[in-house]
Amino acid sequence: MDRFAAILLTSLICIVAMGQFVQVITRYVLQVPVMGLEETMMFPTLWLYILGAVNASRENTHIRANVLEIFLKSETAHRVLAIVGEVISLIIGIWLTTWVWDFTRYSWRVWKESPTLYIPTFYGDVALMAGMVLMMLWSALHLMGNIRDLVKGPSHG
Template sequence: MQGRSAGLRFRVNIMNAIVNFFTAFDEKLAMLMKAVVTVLGIFVSFAIVVGIVSRALLGKPVFGIEELILMAAMWLYMLGAALASRERSHLSADFIQAFSKNRTLNDIARLIATGLSVVMAGFFVAWSYSLFAWGFEKGQVTPVFSIPQYISQASLFVASILLLIYALRDFIHDASKLVVKN
């Protein structure tokens, strides 16, 4: 009997170690994403001001600045979406929660919505990978700096993978709330 207890404790310790590893990894990834989003936000803002001032006041446009702004804005937007998904602060329409006080019904509705998010995120991963692979294969580049287009397309692929991971995490969390309750 004591062998079973030790085996169970061992499995629980292994699971806790895995959860702790992924939690620490997620925290470090979130810090990196926040830093990148901050730098990109500052860059995009500054570059837009420089572009406007140079064109409107100096009469000399900065060639290629739009390329850099577009690349940075794509990564800014996609990493921002991944952060919102991580923090579960993205937009949602929780109609059932607005009309029902039944906690179980609300939890079921949230689980269904999260399940649909997982399915859609899976489609987004497939579609964004296809776009990224196509861009990589075609070798298209921007006109001024010859930056490969797949760099901005990669932002869609990276963000869709992160969205899928966070949607799966939320689905497991929502399902466990229903299982623990019953």
């Protein structure tokens, strides 16, 4: 899974970087802008952004302001705080996922197309649904791991 995520994210970064490079060269050096390049770059950029968030969720490396950890001394208190954080994340995430599901259904029904190349925007819109589902999966797995570690105790963590 780690290797697949690394290859996918690296590929998307390379695609976006290459698209931006082509755009800079053609637009500013050759003075010939490529029509629709921004439109095509929107899709890998959206997927890169969303899958980057999924990767942070998978690695459990989201940016956090864990101020309470400063005042908590025991490993058990840290674990309980992590569990509370994961539960809150899951509640909010599931709530947001219901909104994203409504948006995905709307996007499927309306089937909008990009203005220049007529690419269905659904292919970018669905990234949000895929990302939310994967982030909720990883949050649930981290929650179960934290609960398991709390039950086992600090010596087994």
